[in-house]
Amino acid sequence: MKVDKNHVIKCLRQIAVLLELKNENIFKVRAFTNAARILEGHPKDLAALVETGELEKIKGIGSGHISRIIHELYDRGESKDLDELSREFPASLFDLFQIPGLGAKRIKVLYEKLGIKSVGELEYACQENRLLELEGFGARSQEKIVQGIQQLKKSAGHYLIHVAAEESKRLATYLKKQKGILKIEVAGSIRRAKEVIKDIDILVSAKNPATVHEAFVHYPETESVIAHGDTKSSIVLKSGIQCDLRTVREDEFPYALYYFTGSKEHNVAVRTFAKKKGIKINEYGLFRGSRRIVCKDEADIFEKLGFHPIPPEARENTGELELAAKREFPKLIEEKDVRGIFHVHTADSDGLVSLDEMIDAAEQAGFEYIGVSDHSQSAGYANGLEPKRLRLQWKRIDALQKRHKIRIFKGIESDILPDGKLDYSDSILAEFDFVIGAVHSRFNMSEKEMTQRILRAMGNRYFTFFGHPTGRLLLGREGYAVDLVKIIDAAKKANVIMEINANPHRLDLDWRMCQYAKKQGVLMSINPDAHSLDGLNDVKYGVGTARKGWLESGDVLNTFPAAQVEKILKRRR
């Protein structure tokens, strides 16, 4: 039996959680979490590791209990240990971990003392003030839990772009294999590269629509079927994402694609524009009276309406139509414009792969340069580098540079300390090619204090990039309070580069603020913030964000050749 690596990783994490609930030794718990993380970051697939015996040699997995469990999972898809542990606690307890402030200890108390097994039961217990009777809980924590549940409900049914995009790709691949498919596209918010997705829209034209709908509702990943017709069907996938399939005639495809790509706001605005010209738009065509205006593709539709074509990412009705009507719409940055990457972590701090592997992978991916930036010394939780280890890393980079064509820039992701200082003395900072300043602590400062903190840090001449400017985690955590307009204005003055953190959990700077930053003439950079080899692929999501922010290649540092980048990095010194 061939088992998905992700399944094994998930099981190891579940074992860790269950052991924690059982009050097991925390280091034992961590051993499982570590093993999951190590496996996740390992470039080789599971079959190769298991069958060559390489698995047992991996540091952190070893030849004991954990590797036995992995073998078991690989062979049978299940594990005796996990099954036995699972029997001790209801599966719905896992959901409670998503509520901020609740960890294994307190969840165990809730379960054992109040019999709470699910988020719904917890919410009810809070309404009844039942938590107040528990030791270690008070009015304040009950209130915070209620808030956490509200937040959870708000993000329920929402998915990060990478999750939805991967799901849609698999589904589209499956549908493409059906007979008689003429055209197929993923439309909707995924096509527009929105940072958070509610559902997947797939558009198909086919010779035999009914059989495509039949195949659709029988997709192996289907959890339930909401609707099953000859032009429209809806299913819910096992991952929880709702997915709609629309089929149209081949000659209707461009209109339908435009219609189902949205956004709704863009569509309303474009219909209003068109109406003034006596043209009606719907998913089946452009019509003047009852006569259809023939368009061969979306670009053609825009042209027939008198607009410069607008890329899907920019269709949010934030002024794109006005610009396109004047034929001034910018030529947006593309993934192929990206020449190099900054903000990459290695195993020297909290990355999953070694410096050597990261450099190799970036070079093989065709990047001209890479900016390595591990965490700085205050980031104890992330194994941040104190000067001694920093110097060792520099030595290794120098040695690697001799063997590699890719230009390696030495950098750091320096914590911006609460008082606005950077995390090393200026004499050390001067030795870096670049410094990414970022906030990782004391998120709860007032907006005024936080803004001052960051502005002060930006005043340091070695401060090159401002990393993940709001600290938000999409669907997870609001960003800290900060006056971004002030920060961006200051970045312009001080020649600081604003990061577009391309990790799909962040996508920070937000695309809406990219538009502002571009207007102010601030240079930006699409940074993967990669902690693994997979993380290098996140660049595409950053490009999506940049395109939503109307950025052109000239607005983005890492589309420039290495020599020019080198000059820009030195411009504050």
Place this chain on the structure above:
DNA sequence: GCCGTTTTCGGCCCGACTGTTTTCAGTCG
């Protein structure tokens, strides 16, 4: 549970914050 080695068992990241306490436990990054 894994690692490293002082080869038989101790160490494993740790400081800040929060809410509950009255000196600390749990959570988080």
